[in-house]
Amino acid sequence: MPHTTSDTLLTLNVELGERSYPIHIGAGLLGDPRWLEPYLAGRQVMIVTNETVAPRYLERLRQGLSGDREIREVVLPDGEHTKTLDSVSRIWDALLDAGFNRRCTLVALGGGVIGDMAGFAAACYQRGVAFIQVPTTLLSQVDSSVGGKTGVNHPRGKNMIGAFWQPRAVLIDTDTLKTLPERELSAGLAEVIKYGLIRDAEFLTWLEAHMRELRDLDASALSEAIHRSCALKAAVVAEDETEQGVRALLNLGHTFGHAIEAHQGYGAWLHGEAVGVGMLMAAELSHRLGWLGKDDMARVSAILEAAGLPRTAPQSMATADFLDRMRLDKKNLDSKLRLILLRSLGDACVHDATPQAELDDLLETFPRG
Numbered sequence: 345m346p347h348t349t350s351d352t353l354l355t356l357n358v359e360l361g362e363r364s365y366p367i368h369i370g371a372g373l374l375g376d377p378r379w380l381e382p383y384l385a386g387r388q389v390m391i392v393t394n395e396t397v398a399p400r401y402l403e404r405l406r407q408g409l410s411g412d413r414e415i416r417e418v419v420l421p422d423g424e425h426t427k428t429l430d431s432v433s434r435i436w437d438a439l440l441d442a443g444f445n446r447r448c449t450l451v452a453l454g455g456g457v458i459g460d461m462a463g464f465a466a467a468c469y470q471r472g473v474a475f476i477q478v479p480t481t482l483l484s485q486v487d488s489s490v491g492g493k494t495g496v497n498h499p500r501g502k503n504m505i506g507a508f509w510q511p512r513a514v515l516i517d518t519d520t521l522k523t524l525p526e527r528e529l530s531a532g533l534a535e536v537i538k539y540g541l542i543r544d545a546e547f548l549t550w551l552e553a554h555m556r557e558l559r560d561l562d563a564s565a566l567s568e569a570i571h572r573s574c575a576l577k578a579a580v581v582a583e584d585e586t587e588q589g590v591r592a593l594l595n596l597g598h599t600f601g602h603a604i605e606a607h608q609g610y611g612a613w614l615h616g617e618a619v620g621v622g623m624l625m626a627a628e629l630s631h632r633l634g635w636l637g638k639d640d641m642a643r644v645s646a647i648l649e650a651a652g653l654p655r656t657a658p659q660s661m662a663t664a665d666f667l668d669r670m671r672l673d674k675k676n677l678d679s680k681l682r683l684i685l686l687r688s689l690g691d692a693c694v695h696d697a698t699p700q701a702e703l704d705d706l707l708e709t710f711p712r713g
Contacts, residue, residue, distance in 0.1 A: 354571050358490065359582040363510050367490060367574050371563065373517040374478070383513040384413070385474035386447030392462035393453040394426075397480055400523055404412030405453055405478065420458070424611035427497045429505065435465040438605045447676060449474040449512070455481035455528075456471040456488035456615065460506070467509035477511045480520040482532025482566075482614065483616050486539075486573035489514050491581040491591075497610055501672040502602040508586050516574075518566055526559075530652035531616025533558060534597075537599075537647055538570050539576045542593045545690025547572055552643070555650040555694040572657050592675055593692045596684040597622030603669035607659055607661055620653035629706050630686040640689050657711030663707040 353370035365383075373379045389409060393402055398419045409415055418438045420431055439448065452462035452475060459477050466475035476490035493507015521529070533555075540548030549557075550568075557565035577594070584591035601622030604613055627644040630636045636644075648655055675682040675694075681703075682696045 351575055353619075354567070356571075356575055356578055358510070358578045359610055360510060360585060365511060365513050367514040367516065367578065368517065369485075369516040369567065369570055369574065371518050372399060373515055375404045377408045377410060379474065379513075379515050380405075380408045380451075380478075381410060383474075384409075384449045385512070386445070386449070387412065388414045388442070388444045388448035389416070389451060390435070390439055390442070390444060390448060390464070391415065391451045391453055392420070392458055393417065394420045394422040394458055396422040397454045397458070399482060401453060402518060405451070414442075416444075417459060420461070422457075424457055424497070424605070424615070426611070427461060427610065429496055431495060432461050432465050435462065436469060439465075439469055443467075444473075446473055447475060451476045451478060451708050452489075452511075453478045453480065454484075455479065456484040459484055459489050460494050460503070461496060461576070461635055463509050463511065464496060464506055467494055467507040472509065474512050475539040477514040479514070479516060481524055481528055482521055482570075483528070483535050484532075485516045485518075485521075485570055486532060487535040487577065487594075488518070489681070490574055490577045492585065497606075500606065501669065501674075502605055502610070504672070504674070510585075514574075514673075516570060518563065518570065521561060521566060527615065528616075528653070529559065529561075531614040531620075533651040534616035534623070534648070534653055535669050536573050537651060538594070538619070539573050540645070541623060541627075541686060541689060542596050542684070542692035543580075543690060544572070545578055545688075547576075548643075548647070548689060552647055552650070555647065559652065587675075588638045592682070592694050593684055595675060596686070596692055597624075599670050599673045599675065599681075599683055600625045600666065602673065603666050604658060604661065606669050607665050609656055617654055619713070620648050620651070621655065621657055624648060624659070625706065625710055626683065628710065629683070629703070632706065633685070633695075633698075635685065635687050636689070640686075643689065655713065656711040658710045661712070663704060666707050667703075
């Protein structure tokens with residue numbers, strides 16, 4: 345459970361035995377050496393960031409490192425379309441050019457794309473070196489920075505190349521959300537809503553009551569949402585680190601959402617936007633199977649609308665487009681399509697027995713926009 349250490353800082357732990365690590369959440373943490381220095385493996389530090397984040401936060405992060413460190417940085421282009429092996433190779437090139445050894449530490453400063461690529465680079469460089477997550481978007485703070493999933497996209501599927509590699513720490517400075525574009529804030533809220541839908545109906549009710557404050561960047565509401573999301577994610581990861589069971593529930597909406605992202609071209613839709621539509625599609629299928637009532641469906645649609653998220657699939661995507669992409673989903677086993685559905689709001693399950701005719705009808709009739 346979360347443990348409050350001060351009025352402004354909350355720390356919770358991802359319990360993975362000797363690989364356990366803390367998540368520090370609070371305002372103004374960047375630049376304070378107390379939250380970064382203890383988790384560095386040695387003197388050599390490679391900060392991985394992008395062209396959008398670097399001008400805002402790179403120097404502040406450097407201020408949180410002591411003067412005897414050898415600090416280098418890699419500044420990559422921004423955007424989901426850059427999440428490729430070529431970008432990761434640039435990180436490896438920088439590490440090799442600097443002569444960094446196995447006691448180096450990679451620090452991922454940015455959103456989910458940077459975190460995933462820096463983590464994957466760390467997992468592979470000299471067969472594994474330390475890394476720290478410093479997420480600067482809501483989506484990365486509540487989801488991708490926690491749990492050790494790293495990797496890159498393939499033209500045929502999202503996150504198809506990667507590794508599980510846990511960070512040494514996650515440092516969440518909520519002040520970074522003040523510069524987050526409204527569209528990206530909404531995308532992050534999709535992942536927050538996900539936690540309520542899959543595991544915590546009380547949290548879902550809280551989100552319905554506080555969505556306006558969240559979109560207005562109310563500090564108290566944001567801190568509460570981030571804390572509760574991270575606590576739920578940490579509990580699931582501790583139970584199932586490599587997604588052999590319950591961790592798959594965290595992918596509610598992702599099978600549909602990843603299909604949208606891959607078909608439209610990475611970056612055309614933000615990840616959270618695609619997941620939001622995907623969750624609505626999963627809820628609709630759950631309704632057709634008799635699990636969710638009409639009132640439940642109305643609540644799911646209403647909270648996505650309140651978060652500023654789209655609720656229609658791309659006009660250009662036919663049923664066959666969805667199915668072609670969904671067949672490549674990583675959750676599938678033995679050629680069976682496995683979907684995360686909702687038995688009720690706050691209670692998700694893995695379902696691999698959806699009648700093909702039912703799925704086809706959903707994909708044919710779901711609204712396009």
